[in-house]
Amino acid sequence: MRRIDWLPWLLLSPTVLLLAIFVVYPALYSIYLSTQNVDPFTHRTIFVGWENYLELAESAEYWKSLKVSLLFTLYTVIPSIVVSLAVALALNAKPYINGFFRTLFLMPVAVSSAMAAMLWIFLYNPTAGFLNYVLSTAGVVGPNWLADPTWSLVAVAIATVWKELGFNVIFFLAGLASVPPELNEAARIDGANAWQRFWRVTLPMLSPTVFFVGVVSVIHSFESFGQIHILTRGGPAGATNVLVYSLYRDAFENFRSGFASAQAVILFAIILAATFVQFRIGQKRVHYA
Amino acid sequence: MAGIELQNVRKDFGTLSVIKGVDLEIHPGEFVVFVGPSGCGKSTLLRMVAGLETVTSGTIRIGDRIVNDVSPKERGVAMVFQNYALYPHMTVADNIGFSLKLSRVPKAEIKKRVEETARVLRIVELLPKKPGQLSGGQKQRVAMGRAMIRNPKVFLFDEPLSNLDAQLRIQMRSEIALLHRRVGATVIYVTHDQVEAMTLADRIVVLHAGHIEQVGAPLDVYRNPQTQFVASFIGTPPMNFVPAQRFPAASLPTKWNGSLKTVGFRAEKTAIGKSDGLVPIGNGRVRLVEPLGLRALVHVELGDQELVTEIDTLDAPSPDSEVPLGVAPADLFYFDQSGRSLGAPL
Numbered sequence: 099m100r101r102i103d104w105l106p107w108l109l110l111s112p113t114v115l116l117l118a119i120f121v122v123y124p125a126l127y128s129i130y131l132s133t134q135n136v137d138p139f140t141h142r143t144i145f146v147g148w149e150n151y152l153e154l155a156e157s158a159e160y161w162k163s164l165k166v167s168l169l170f171t172l173y174t175v176i177p178s179i180v181v182s183l184a185v186a187l188a189l190n191a192k193p194y195i196n197g198f199f200r201t202l203f204l205m206p207v208a209v210s211s212a213m214a215a216m217l218w219i220f221l222y223n224p225t226a227g228f229l230n231y232v233l234s235t236a237g238v239v240g241p242n243w244l245a246d247p248t249w250s251l252v253a254v255a256i257a258t259v260w261k262e263l264g265f266n267v268i269f270f271l272a273g274l275a276s277v278p279p280e281l282n283e284a285a286r287i288d289g290a291n292a293w294q295r296f297w298r299v300t301l302p303m304l305s306p307t308v309f310f311v312g313v314v315s316v317i318h319s320f321e322s323f324g325q326i327h328i329l330t331r332g333g334p335a336g337a338t339n340v341l342v343y344s345l346y347r348d349a350f351e352n353f354r355s356g357f358a359s360a361q362a363v364i365l366f367a368i369i370l371a372a373t374f375v376q377f378r379i380g381q382k383r384v385h386y387a
Numbered sequence: 388m389a390g391i392e393l394q395n396v397r398k399d400f401g402t403l404s405v406i407k408g409v410d411l412e413i414h415p416g417e418f419v420v421f422v423g424p425s426g427c428g429k430s431t432l433l434r435m436v437a438g439l440e441t442v443t444s445g446t447i448r449i450g451d452r453i454v455n456d457v458s459p460k461e462r463g464v465a466m467v468f469q470n471y472a473l474y475p476h477m478t479v480a481d482n483i484g485f486s487l488k489l490s491r492v493p494k495a496e497i498k499k500r501v502e503e504t505a506r507v508l509r510i511v512e513l514l515p516k517k518p519g520q521l522s523g524g525q526k527q528r529v530a531m532g533r534a535m536i537r538n539p540k541v542f543l544f545d546e547p548l549s550n551l552d553a554q555l556r557i558q559m560r561s562e563i564a565l566l567h568r569r570v571g572a573t574v575i576y577v578t579h580d581q582v583e584a585m586t587l588a589d590r591i592v593v594l595h596a597g598h599i600e601q602v603g604a605p606l607d608v609y610r611n612p613q614t615q616f617v618a619s620f621i622g623t624p625p626m627n628f629v630p631a632q633r634f635p636a637a638s639l640p641t642k643w644n645g646s647l648k649t650v651g652f653r654a655e656k657t658a659i660g661k662s663d664g665l666v667p668i669g670n671g672r673v674r675l676v677e678p679l680g681l682r683a684l685v686h687v688e689l690g691d692q693e694l695v696t697e698i699d700t701l702d703a704p705s706p707d708s709e710v711p712l713g714v715a716p717a718d719l720f721y722f723d724q725s726g727r728s729l730g731a732p733l
Contacts, residue, residue, distance in 0.1 A: 280472035283439050288486035288533070289460035298485075302476040385476035 125366075131359035138353035150360035160361070162336055163344040166251065167368075170340050171319040173255035174262075178315055179308065182263050186270030187296075200271065204264035211261065211324030218257040218329060219244070247337040250330050254338050257325050262318065266311050273307030274300070305384045313376050320369050341365050388415040388572055389450035389463070389540040391436060396445035398431055405431050407597040408445070418567050418574045422584040423594035424620070429577045430545055432594070436575060437466050437543050449541060465534035466543040470550060471526040473518040473533075480505075480514040483532040504532045507569075524555045531563075535570065542567075544576040548583065560586060581621050585609070593617050615726035618651050624684060626651045626720070627694045629668060638666045640721070643729050649722040654684065656718035657696035659704060665713030668694070673710055676703050687712060 132150055134143040154160045185203060189196045206214060221229050222243040230240030243253040277300060285295045301308070323342045326332065332339035332347065339347075345365065349358035391413040398406035406428045413419050421429040434440040436447060438459035446453050454462050473482050481488075483504055484497040492500075505511045508528045518526055527547065534542060544563070548556045564587055567574055578584055584591045585605040593600040593608065593616075601613045612618035612626075619625040631639060631647045639647065658665055671689035683700040686693055687710060694712065704710050721729040 278470070278472065280468050280470060281474060284466070284468060284472040284474075284533075285485075286439065287437060287459045287464065287466045288537075289489045290485075294489060299474060302474075305476075 128359040128362045131356050132363045134356045134359075136355040138355075143356070146356070150357050151364075153357065154360055154364065159336065159339075160344065163339050163341050166336070166338065167320060167340040167342075169251060170255060170258075170322065170338075171316055173252060174258045174319045174322075175312065175315045177255070178259045178262055178266060179311055181259065182266035182311070183270050183304075183308070185263065186267050186274055187300075189267070190271060190274045196271075200264075200267065203267050206261045207264045209261070212328055214261050215257065215325045215328035218253075218260075218325070222253055222329075244330055245334050247334050250334055250337045254326055254329050257329065258319070258322060261325070262315070266315070269307055269311050270304065273304045277303040302385050309376070309380045309384045313373055313380075316372050316376065317369055320365065320372070341368070390415045390417075390448075391541065391573060391575070392446075392448040393432075393436075394446045394448075396432070396435065396447060397443045398428070398435060398440065399443045405597055406435070406443075409599055411592060411599065411602065413573060413575065415573055416571050418564075418576065418587060418589045420584040420588035420591045421575065421577045421594055422579065422581055422591055422620070423600075425579060426596075427594040428597045429579075429594045433543055433545055433575055433577045436541075437464055438462050463540040464543055465537055465539035465541070466545065467527075467530045467534050467547045469546040471518070471530040473526055473529055475518050477517070478514065479510065479516050479518065479521070479529050479532075482518065482529055483514075483536055485533065486537050500536055501532075504536045507535070508532050523551050524559065527551060527559055531566065535566070538570075539572060542570075542572050542574045544574065544578075546578055547576075549578070549580070556583075563587065581623065585621070591621075593620060595620075611728070612720065613728045615649060615651065615722045615728075618720055618722075618728075622653055624654045624695045624697070626653050627657060628722075629689075629692065629694070631721075633669065633690075634666065638716070643721070643723070646723045647721055647729060648724045649726075651720040651722060652714040652718055654695040654697040655682075656714055657694065658713050658715075659685070659696060659698060659702070659710045661711045661713060664715055666716055666719065668712040668714060670709055670711050673704050673706050673708050676706060678703070685710075 131143075133145060133147060135146045135149075136143050189199055209217075221227050224230055224240065224242040224245070227240075227243075229243070233240040241249045243249050281299050281303065282295050285299045290298060320340075321342055322340065323346065326338055326340060326343050327346075330338040332343040341361065342365065345358050345361040348354045348361065391411075393409050393411040396406055396409045397404070409432060421432060423429050431440060435442055436449075438454065438457065442455045447455055449462055449464070473479075474485065477485065480498075480501050484501045487497045487500065501514065502511065505514055508531060510525065510528050510532065513521060513525055513529065518529065521529065530547070547563070548559050551559060560583060563576075567587075576583075576587060588605050590602060591605050591608055592602050595616050601608055601617045603611075608617060609621050612621060615628065619628070628649050628651045631650050634650060639650070652668075657668075661667065669689050671687035671694065673685060674688050674693065675684075675686040677684040677686075678700045681700060682697050683703045685696045685698060685703055687696065689712065696712065723729055
């Protein structure tokens with residue numbers, strides 16, 4: 099009989115244990131809870147089958163949350179990729195300023211989301227805020243960013259893009275560093291201008307990075323919570339009530355654990371589906387060197 | 388086909404001067420090889436002709452036009468890079484046709500010309516593949532195809548064979564020579580391999596530390612090196628050098644008085660043995676014998692120096708034996724203090 103080598107198991111056990119306690123068990127438990135009604139005081143549970151899911155399907159509020167979440171993803175992911183790629187290209191072209199500015203752009207990532215959100219509360223203040231002051235110098239009367247239903251989601255999206263920017267810049271800089279400089283030189287000799295070199299050489303070479311950043315950003319955007327909690331609390335009138343925030347309110351304000359768990363399961367399924375779709379699209383478009 | 392003229396061309400990177408004033412005229416259709424050790428500036432000079440590096444001062448002309456501020460694309464040059472620089476996300480056909488696509492040549496025409504080029508280079512079956520699926524030699528051909536398809540006035544090669552194995556290098560070398568004969572364009576070819584330089588070039592340009600040491604036909608440079616550097620760089624194994632005072636005064640020419648400092652002689656002209664016709668160099672101890680086949684390299688320790696002779700393998704002495712070395716007077720080269728050739732003794 100072969101002896102079992104216990105050492106790898108021993109070394110893996112802390113990770114396995116932590117994952118099991120904080121990820122696997124809660125995930126499985128929330129699937130279980132989503133089929134139950136939980137009494138907020140006694141924590142007694144009653145099996146209700148699909149009832150929580152059916153209630154969600156019939157809830158206009160929940161469908162609105164879904165729409166808000168999709169819009170939020172749209173408002174954050176695409177601008178975030180475009181802006182961070184532009185910043186990375188600019189930094190890459192001027193290596194001697196790279197170090198300083200890279201740190202500058204990465205700083206928001208290191209700041210806690212609560213701190214960052216407080217900062218934006220000041221910036222967005224309709225009367226004393228810097229943003230509306232800048233607009234007023236151009237003769238524009240700025241909106242009440244966080245209290246106006248047409249602007250609040252955009253305002254939260256801007257704060258989110260700002261915070262995540264540096265993280266993506268780092269990935270794009272790493273991606274750019276791995277593009278051999280001779281490729282751009284060869285393209286210059288072949289007669290490509292700067293724009294053509296970007297579209298036909300640099301961007302295809304960066305496609306794995308764009309893909310990675312895209313997938314991670316979509317997941318992040320669906321899971322955004324901190325800045326929304328502090329900036330708008332899902333308001334005004336549910337304009338920023340994304341799926342996670344709706345889930346949070348049902349779990350910790352309305353004390354409906356089963357109902358909230360059903361939302362968690364659906365959110366999980368949405369993120370899984372979104373990632374799966376991205377991989378399917380990615381297979382065709384992404385070039386791995 | 389276009390000539391190229393460099394006038395007092397300089398290149399500084401910050402305070403570091405890499406090209407220190409180069410004057411050179413390359414005739415239309417000529418095959419010129421820049422050769423020199425790494426760091427001598429040969430690649431930088433080539434990249435300046437290509438337009439990939441700016442010119443600090445001086446002028447570069449291609450044809451009748453000063454091209455200092457002309458973009459690479461407008462210069463009518465094509466370049467083959469050392470690591471091929473093929474676009475990994477494009478097929479071989481797209482790689483070769485990329486420049487035509489950029490200049491909006493109709494698709495059918497691109498296809499026709501790509502296939503023509505591929506036929507010349509015998510890579511038709513590779514056209515649908517991606518560069519990642521090719522061997523080194525195949526990538527090299529694709530890179531050449533990409534350069535050829537534009538019918539450029541000038542071909543620039545930057546150490547194109549140094550990533551290939553020895554056998555393939557010899558094969559590709561002869562193909563480049565045939566290609567040049569076929570298209571007749573002006574070629575600048577950079578290499579640190581002096582065999583490539585000797586076999587390919589109409590003229591070779593020996594570069595050293597940012598300036599030109601010597602320009603000339605390969606055999607002329609081999610036979611009449613103007614500096615000690617050229618003498619040591621051109622020819623394998625490198626030329627032997629011995630201080631002049633080692634030689635019996637009577638065996639050396641006297642016309643240069645005190646300025647003669649170093650005497651050089653090639654390994655293949657260094658004889659083992661003594662005879663009346665030979666200038667004696669001294670007795671040395673054989674350290675190593677390297678048989679190459681018909682000939683062998685014999686390393687001989689003479690005082691604090693190691694000299695190399697090339698002789699018939701059958702005549703090679705055994706290691707550790709003592710042997711006398713000698714050279715015919717006509718095969719000696721004479722250099723002054725600064726390493727410049729003093730010319731012929733007569």
